[in-house]
Amino acid sequence: MFVDGFTYFNAQERQVLESILRQARSVTVTLLGSRTARRRCFRSLSAPGTS
Numbered sequence: 001m002f003v004d005g006f007t008y009f010n011a012q013e014r015q016v017l018e019s020i021l022r023q024a025r026s027v028t029v030t031l032l033g034s035r036t037a038r039r040r041c042f043r044s045l046s047a048p049g050t051s
Contacts, residue, residue: 003029 001024008031009017021027 001027003027005030005032007032 001020003017003020006013006029017029
């Protein structure tokens with residue numbers, strides 16, 4: 001299952017996505033956003049000193 005083209009998920013979309021995640025064998029989600037937003041989003045996941 002591929003979920004593509006979203007910038008965010010509203011409450012109803014999150015409920016559908018949660019249902020898909022429980023049932024699908026594999027789910028790939030891509031989100032639209034700027035490079036700056038991507039850096040902010042993943043900053044906390046980066047190893048120390050790599051942001």
